[in-house]
Amino acid sequence: xxxxxxxxxxxxxxxxxxxxxxxxxxxxxxxxxxxxxxxxxxxxxxxxxxxxxxxxxxxxxxxxxxxxxxxxxxxxxxxxxxxxxxxxxxxxxxxxxxxxxxxxxxxxxxxxxxxxxxxxxxxxxxxxxxxxx
Amino acid sequence: xxxxxxxxxxxxxxxxxxxxxxxxxxxxxxxxxxxxxxxxxxxxxxxxxxxxxxxxxxxxxxxxxxxxxxxxxxxxxxxxxxxxxxxxxxxxxxxxxxxxxxxxxxxxxxxxxxxxxxxxxxxxxxxxxxxxxxxxxxxxxxxxxxxxxxxxxxxxxxxxxxxxxxxxxxxxxxxxxxxxxxxxxxxxxxxxxxxxxxxxxxxxxxxxxxxxxxxxxxxxxxxxxxxxxxxxxxxxxxxxxxxxxxxxxxxxxxxxxxxxxxxxxxxxxxxxxxxxxxxxxxxxxxxxxxxxxxxxxxxxxxxxxxxxxxxxxxxxxxxxxxxxxxxxxxxxxxxxxxxxxxxxxxxxxxxxxxxxxxxxxxxxxxxxxxxxxxxxxxxxxxxxxxxxxxxxxxxxxxxxxxxxxxxxxxxxxxxxxxxxxxxxxxxxxxxxxxxxxxxxxxxxxxxxxxxxxxxxxxxxxxxxxxxxxxxxxxxxxxxxxxxxxxxxxxxxxxxxxxxxxxxxxxxxxxxxxxxxxxxxxxxxxxxxxxxxxxxxxxxxxxxxxxxxxxxxxxxxxxxxxxxxxxxxxxxxxxxxxxxxxxxxxxxxxxxxxxxxxxxxxxxxxxxxxxxxxxxxxxxxxxxxxxxxxxxxxxxxxxxxxxxxxxxxxxxxxxxxxxxxxxxxxxxxxxxxxxxxxxxxxxxxxxxxxxxxxxxxxxxxxxxxxxxxxxxxxxxxxxxxxxxxxxxxxxxxxxxxxxxxxxxxxxxxxxxxxxxxxxxxxxxxxxxxxxxxxxxxxxxxxxxxx
Numbered sequence: 001x002x003x004x005x006x007x008x009x010x011x012x013x014x015x016x017x018x019x020x021x022x023x024x025x026x027x028x029x030x031x032x033x034x035x036x037x038x039x040x041x042x043x044x045x046x047x048x049x050x051x052x053x054x055x056x057x058x059x060x061x062x063x064x065x066x067x068x069x070x071x072x073x074x075x076x077x078x079x080x081x082x083x084x085x086x087x088x089x090x091x092x093x094x095x096x097x098x099x100x101x102x103x104x105x106x107x108x109x110x111x112x113x114x115x116x117x118x119x120x121x122x123x124x125x126x127x128x129x130x131x132x133x
Numbered sequence: 134x135x136x137x138x139x140x141x142x143x144x145x146x147x148x149x150x151x152x153x154x155x156x157x158x159x160x161x162x163x164x165x166x167x168x169x170x171x172x173x174x175x176x177x178x179x180x181x182x183x184x185x186x187x188x189x190x191x192x193x194x195x196x197x198x199x200x201x202x203x204x205x206x207x208x209x210x211x212x213x214x215x216x217x218x219x220x221x222x223x224x225x226x227x228x229x230x231x232x233x234x235x236x237x238x239x240x241x242x243x244x245x246x247x248x249x250x251x252x253x254x255x256x257x258x259x260x261x262x263x264x265x266x267x268x269x270x271x272x273x274x275x276x277x278x279x280x281x282x283x284x285x286x287x288x289x290x291x292x293x294x295x296x297x298x299x300x301x302x303x304x305x306x307x308x309x310x311x312x313x314x315x316x317x318x319x320x321x322x323x324x325x326x327x328x329x330x331x332x333x334x335x336x337x338x339x340x341x342x343x344x345x346x347x348x349x350x351x352x353x354x355x356x357x358x359x360x361x362x363x364x365x366x367x368x369x370x371x372x373x374x375x376x377x378x379x380x381x382x383x384x385x386x387x388x389x390x391x392x393x394x395x396x397x398x399x400x401x402x403x404x405x406x407x408x409x410x411x412x413x414x415x416x417x418x419x420x421x422x423x424x425x426x427x428x429x430x431x432x433x434x435x436x437x438x439x440x441x442x443x444x445x446x447x448x449x450x451x452x453x454x455x456x457x458x459x460x461x462x463x464x465x466x467x468x469x470x471x472x473x474x475x476x477x478x479x480x481x482x483x484x485x486x487x488x489x490x491x492x493x494x495x496x497x498x499x500x501x502x503x504x505x506x507x508x509x510x511x512x513x514x515x516x517x518x519x520x521x522x523x524x525x526x527x528x529x530x531x532x533x534x535x536x537x538x539x540x541x542x543x544x545x546x547x548x549x550x551x552x553x554x555x556x557x558x559x560x561x562x563x564x565x566x567x568x569x570x571x572x573x574x575x576x577x578x579x580x581x582x583x584x585x586x587x588x589x590x591x592x593x594x595x596x597x598x599x600x601x602x603x604x605x606x607x608x609x610x611x612x613x614x615x616x617x618x619x620x621x622x623x624x625x626x627x628x629x630x631x632x633x634x635x636x637x638x639x640x641x642x643x644x645x646x647x648x649x650x651x652x653x654x655x656x657x658x659x660x661x662x663x664x665x666x667x668x669x670x671x672x673x674x675x676x677x678x679x680x681x682x683x684x685x686x687x688x689x690x691x692x693x694x695x696x697x698x699x700x701x702x703x704x705x706x707x708x709x710x711x712x713x714x715x716x717x718x719x720x721x722x723x724x725x726x727x728x729x730x731x732x733x734x735x736x737x738x739x740x741x742x743x744x745x746x747x748x749x750x751x752x753x754x755x756x757x758x759x760x761x762x763x764x765x766x767x768x769x770x771x772x773x774x775x776x777x778x779x780x781x782x783x784x785x786x787x788x789x790x791x792x793x794x795x796x797x798x799x800x801x802x803x804x805x806x807x808x809x810x811x812x813x814x815x816x817x818x819x820x821x822x823x824x825x826x827x828x829x830x831x832x833x834x835x836x837x838x839x840x841x842x843x844x845x846x847x848x849x850x851x852x853x854x855x856x857x858x859x860x861x862x863x864x865x866x867x868x869x870x871x872x873x874x875x876x877x878x879x880x881x882x883x884x885x886x887x888x889x890x891x892x893x894x895x896x897x898x899x900x901x902x903x904x905x906x907x908x909x910x911x912x913x914x915x916x917x918x
Binding site for chain 2: 026030031032033034035036037038039042043045046049065066069070072073076077080104106107109110112113116117119120121123124125127128129130131132
């Protein structure tokens with residue numbers, strides 16, 4: 001992808017961070033409202049693609065995206081393994097209560113899902129883009 | 134209390150060698166030959182940990198849950214027979230480790246030496262697992278591990294083509310048998326309802342009454358016969374002799390090949406009364422012992438001779454089990470391990486000394502290797518069944534089983550044949566024993582390399598002496614009651630009834646032993662005048678290789694036809710299979726297209742407008758002339774579909790659809806440049822017709838499916854999601870979330886999602902790896918230019 005026109009770059013300068021914020025919001029509200037780790041991951045990948053289109057693929061290609069996916073897998077598997085260590089079944093998620101706040105452990109699993117989706121999609125974007133050159 | 138301790142030591146027995154193997158691997162290049170001491174120590178440790186169990190006969194087992202949902206447990210139990218094998222594995226393991234320390238002392242390749250020790254220790258652990266397992270699945274897993282360890286050890290000198298081929302053949306044969314055995318175990322567990330061996334043996338009636346008894350028997354026997362190199366799978370054992378000699382002594386004489394007959398001993402209480410048990414075992418055992426002994430008699434390679442006599446001895450054991458001779462089986466196992474281990478050790482010493490294993494190049498080594506000569510002579514006498522060695526006692530036990538068998542009693546003709554075959558086998562074995570000892574150590578000294586390498590490291594000679602001495606001592610001890618007590622405690626049947634004595638009463642067994650000895654001596658004297666047997670049977674070795682080649686050819690033909698690399702073909706196959714399965718499943722529900730009710734009255738006008746636009750976009754996509762136009766058309770369709778979710782107010786699906794459309798458009802654009810030109814217009818009319826048919830079949834089926842999904846017939850009230858107490862109501866209660874879909878995905882069904890995301894990561898890694906590999910191949914190609 002060659003460098004795009006200034007119009008695209010200016011739009012992307014605002015749109016990319018905004019997309020990331022929206023993705024964070026979507027991720028966090030996923031338990032009760034439309035959203036969740038998968039869709040937040042897809043949105044992040046879309047933001048990444050926009051970044052690549054507007055500013056060129058070099059910066060995005062510097063990240064080892066496949067590692068992000070592997071880390072995500074580790075996060076979600078570890079989330080599942082914690083209950084095992086405490087004598088429950090695999091992936092037996094519970095809800096942690098921190099004061100008046102409740103935090104389901106499934107959130108960590110969802111975080112893993114998000115990392116995997118971003119990592120895998122961005123891996124494919126970056127590698128396919130390299131193929132073009 | 135003591136019983137509990139003894140049982141809980143059993144897993145430790147198995148784990149120690151595995152721990153040694155892990156340590157050898159983890160410590161890496163720092164250890165090479167030193168690893169041998171660790172393995173020997175682990176073997177001794179395992180043997181020591183077995184002692185308490187041996188002192189508490191009938192101790193309860195040790196059970197840890199493994200896969201409780203499948204009823205599979207890590208169940209260990211030490212009965213006499215299992216303990217015998219376990220002691221053999223640990224004791225021989227220690228001796229073999231010490232012997233191998235000397236045998237490998239000159240080896241330079243440290244990485245390879247390390248691999249050797251890791252594989253040997255792994256094997257030891259798995260073999261101990263086989264001996265002590267009380268769960269069929271645990272037994273199977275250990276069984277397979279020994280096959281793999283055997284493969285690695287045979288292929289130790291992997292630059293040698295014979296070693297490579299031998300390793301592969303042994304793995305193919307034993308792994309095939311292992312799979313058959315696995316299937317047999319599943320059948321056993323299905324009919325008896327448990328994987329626990331002791332429980333199955335206590336009440337095998339449900340299995341025997343079931344029609345699955347015969348398939349289970351055949352499959353399990355296949356496992357036993359492949360592992361123990363019985364006819365027609367006898368050919369892999371001689372080829373496994375490419376392994377280093379300590380491995381041959383340990384895996385392919387003393388322990389691993391015994392796993393097959395051990396399994397027969399374990400299965401005898403379960404399947405021993407099945408109608409096919411006796412005929413098959415008698416036939417296979419008789420054929421194996423006779424063929425093995427004959428081939429050993431004709432063979433010239435020292436280790437191949439030993440391998441063939443091993444197959445022969447195991448055939449004798451198989452025959453014994455066929456005749457129900459479980460009372461003295463431990464005696465035969467012990468006797469064979471002692472003399473064959475010693476003989477292999479001697480073979481290794483001879484090979485190190487003379488740099489050849491061929492009998493026609495060996496001779497007159499007695500003066501140079503007097504201790505090896507002594508060990509070899511003692512072991513050979515035991516093998517030949519000469520009193521007062523243990524081999525004589527064992528052979529007497531075998532003949533006692535033979536003549537006391539009610540099965541043969543009722544079939545005089547068969548009895549005659551089996552007795553004749555046994556006599557011939559014994560006589561041939563005597564001749565082979567003579568050939569081994571006298572041919573190597575006496576006679577004129579042939580042209581040898583002058584022994585170049587002085588023995589380094591641990592000396593090799595003591596270990597065969599230990600084993601041969603054991604054969605003599607236990608033989609002498611059977612004059613008293615010591616050996617009889619050992620056999621009684623370790624037989625898989627009722628050891629008390631075994632025929633263990635150095636001074637047998639005059640009778641058929643004694644007569645047979647003496648007759649075989651006399652015949653054997655005569656055969657040895659006339660060994661050069663014995664003509665070759667006519668090759669009536671096809672070579673099992675070649676038949677196996679032809680079979681493997683046929684499988685490979687069939688696989689290749691299949692791949693060429695179905696996996697031909699054409700995306701169009703894959704897509705067509707998928708698009709035709711999906712409707713076929715869907716329609717078939719729909720057929721079983723009894724629904725038809727007449728159940729579809731389309732209710733347009735509740736669709737708002739803008740919903741209909743989107744539908745019209747959708748149809749138009751579809752037509753435009755199909756008629757597009759370039760790929761880019763088609764891609765844009767597909768994207769348009771996707772976004773229009775997401776508009777329908779606005780109409781029906783499902784924001785979560787809308788969100789997903791929009792984002793997925795966005796991302797897949799980027800994908801398509803990235804891939805587009807790599808695709809060949811759009812050849813649609815150039816296709817012949819017939820192909821286009823076929824394509825249209827496939828597309829129509831797929832599209833119409835999916836349409837029908839979606840429409841039917843809305844009919845009451847498919848919206849069952851006990852649907853897993855919507856029924857009372859179903860997933861939807863669990864979401865809030867257990868997951869604490871309002872978004873039921875997401876809670877189901879990440880919490881209630883998190884294990885499913887875990888599988889899916891694992892696939893996703895793997896796909897990403899595969900794409901990454903494939904594209905990288907392709908690029909680096911391309912740069913490599915362009916560099917030399």
